[in-house]
Amino acid sequence: MPDSSSSRVSRNWFCAVSLAALASLAACATPPAANDQEAVAEFRETNDPLEPTNRTFYAINNGLDVVILRPLATAYRAALPQPVRNSVHNVLNNFGNPVTLFNDMFEAKPRRAGDTLMRLLVNTTVGVGGIFDVATDWGWPAHDNDAGMTMALWGLPDGPYLFLPVLGPSSPREATGFGVDYALNPTTWIGRGPTVNALGYAKTGLGALDARSAVLDDLDKVTSQALDPYATIRSLYRQHRQSQIDDARADNRATVPAWFPATGTPSKPGAAVK
């Protein structure tokens, strides 16, 4: 039976991969000699003690990307025109608004929470279920937020770098945040059954295509121009997260009405005072 042989092959392949992963799980990055202070400082700053394991998962993810996600994302970009892909992106973003709203509130950022609430209400109704991003034009722009950022604003340190299977670049804080966001998402808890499950998978799949197709050219450039793509992605990921967190921390727009006598609080430049 062709079925059993192909499943045996794939099982063997899976075993080989898991064994390799397990073997490297025990592996830790070797710190430099203690008397080389600059090298030690660099090692601490890199903060990637599980580097050998991370690199294994990076290689596995890369392999999966080359055979599955990248071709699909390329096809997705080729098959659908930009406006359609934008609409898909908008709908997915709208589904993410409840989680963003929860985190805005947890971070005690009333203006950000207001933006997100208005985005959810306006885009779901006027924007026809989130297809059109009307809210941005009406003065409620989008911003990034998630439980990883919330924990960062609460003062939790990032921890060492982790490269997770399927999920990619992460850290103990970010991985925890991923789980928290999953639990916060109302769609996690609504109904059960084949239709709901199918819609859930479709949303996850489209989310992966949307995210991957957005970075097709940039990621190709990283892998072709970097001498060490793993280290370059680690650096880019951390800088990007830090900048998202800094943006959230610095957004202290006032909540008083425009007619109220001005206080000393600097409002975010460019934001319309409503």
Place this chain on the structure above:
Amino acid sequence: MKSIAMPLISLQLGRRHVLLAAAGLALTSGPAAAEIGVDEATKFIDAITKQLMETVNGPAEAAAKSQKLEAIIEAHVDIEAVARFCLGRFWRGATPQQQKSYLDLFHRVLVNNITGRVGEYQGVTIVTNRAAARESDVAVTTTVTRPNNAPNRVDWLVSAESGKPKVIDVIAEGTSLRLTQRNDYLSYLSHNNNDLQALIDALRQQAGK
């Protein structure tokens, strides 16, 4: 990481605060050799981005555009300072011969990487927004919009250390190009016995492509 965080936080402050801070800095640090004003840096970046837009969106052939772009980079980017930054502690340990080959190759790879992408930027618009002092340098914030792309915030770090204003870093959506490059090189070196010659050979291969 902290060096990235600082300008982003200070960018959020009002213009007035920044000017006050810059004035305070000038008072406390005395007659520093290389200092650049916020207004001067803003004008400088405004002029460069105008040149960039004219070049990229102009009617010329791709090859001619690349050549013009290269001239802009040569004139306005302190390539040597960027190269030194990217090598970190290994710069001091290098022999003069290694330093020279590294600089040459870094220069070529940087120019190739930028001019190779000239076609992708067709239709780009760059708007200069505001600037903020960052130690002895100035970070100028711009909004870069490409057709069919969401606007990106790009900060240009301007230094006058070489005598005239020069770009020493470009920070796109919070990610610094020179810091990313430095992390790439340092990681490559640490996986090649910290042997600078290995990095130079790898760069030579990149430059040859």
